[in-house]
Amino acid sequence: MTAHEPTASVRDTAEAIATMEIRGAATIAGAAAEALAAQARGIDPDSPEAFCASLRAAARTLHETRPTAVSLPNALRYVLQRMDGRDVETLRRNVVDAVEEFVDQLDRAQTDLGRVGANRLADGDTVMTHCHSTDALACIEAAVEQGKSISAVVKETRPRNQGHITAEQLRDAGVPVTLIVDSAARRYLDTVDHVVVGADSIAADGGVINKVGTSGLAVNARERGVPIMTAAQTIKLHPETLTGHTVEIEMRSESEVIDEDAREAIGDISVENPAFDVTPPRYMDAIVTEHGQFPPESIVTLMRELFGEGAAEPWAEP
Numbered sequence: 001m002t003a004h005e006p007t008a009s010v011r012d013t014a015e016a017i018a019t020m021e022i023r024g025a026a027t028i029a030g031a032a033a034e035a036l037a038a039q040a041r042g043i044d045p046d047s048p049e050a051f052c053a054s055l056r057a058a059a060r061t062l063h064e065t066r067p068t069a070v071s072l073p074n075a076l077r078y079v080l081q082r083m084d085g086r087d088v089e090t091l092r093r094n095v096v097d098a099v100e101e102f103v104d105q106l107d108r109a110q111t112d113l114g115r116v117g118a119n120r121l122a123d124g125d126t127v128m129t130h131c132h133s134t135d136a137l138a139c140i141e142a143a144v145e146q147g148k149s150i151s152a153v154v155k156e157t158r159p160r161n162q163g164h165i166t167a168e169q170l171r172d173a174g175v176p177v178t179l180i181v182d183s184a185a186r187r188y189l190d191t192v193d194h195v196v197v198g199a200d201s202i203a204a205d206g207g208v209i210n211k212v213g214t215s216g217l218a219v220n221a222r223e224r225g226v227p228i229m230t231a232a233q234t235i236k237l238h239p240e241t242l243t244g245h246t247v248e249i250e251m252r253s254e255s256e257v258i259d260e261d262a263r264e265a266i267g268d269i270s271v272e273n274p275a276f277d278v279t280p281p282r283y284m285d286a287i288v289t290e291h292g293q294f295p296p297e298s299i300v301t302l303m304r305e306l307f308g309e310g311a312a313e314p315w316a317e318p
């Protein structure tokens, strides 16, 4: 291994993110930051420049895994911007400290936004969920902690069925759960009081990029008069959209949609598997963050406050 190559720990984390063994925007961010700390601890470069080059290379490897959740580059940027010092030991300490600080903030932000989201829920409410979002769950769990009785209708969320994880975690929190197939969502909207989803990225115009199926759910919720909120800590804000960039939607393998036997039996068709979609701001009632709730159209104000006019690549040299 040359000094610039990622350590095994970075390669393992990158592999786990790409295969979705580690998944969910906030969890990916925490894992990527921890991998940078492991890289900082695990190398013995002969100069401060070599240390920095090695951390930047690790950041690139981690970034190349999945394209949509901006929490990943935001995490890398947070840590690398604090990579400061004239000697290797100082640089190492600063990176490790920045990672600890980042992970603390991640946990605190989720707790804080959970309380905000919980205030939107009333005692006796039934909520509908899509996919598995730790930010969305934080809102429901905080409502339960406030003493509210909450029930949930959980969409299974094909093709990877992350709804099963949501169902299990809500059951553990004492929330009665009804699991439904995705196509039953509109029927069950008549029985719910609120839809709560997470986000992988939020664009400057207030568009919410989340697990595919969110936009259809939001349109149906609006048609049924059911309020829908996105729970998203501010590391989900996508700074590059401030300067006109769009968010890349990850296309995943067709093997998640159809197994080999069925594929062979059907023959010559094409299969597509986009992992995310964009919900236009007009179909979302609120974005709930650790800084309070925002109408989607006003999220750009918070974005400018936190990121200025945009952001460079995480590995850009200062």
Ligand SMILES: O=P(O)(O)OC[C@H]1O[C@H](OP(=O)(O)O)[C@H](O)[C@@H]1O
Pocket (backbone or CB within 6 Å): 023, 024, 025, 026, 027, 131, 132, 133, 134, 135, 136, 162, 197, 198, 199, 200, 210, 211, 275
């Ligand atoms: O950060 P938290 O709220 O945990 O998750 C946010 C989002 O990340 C997930 O993506 P995937 O399952 O990694 O494709 C879902 O789309 C979920 O809403």
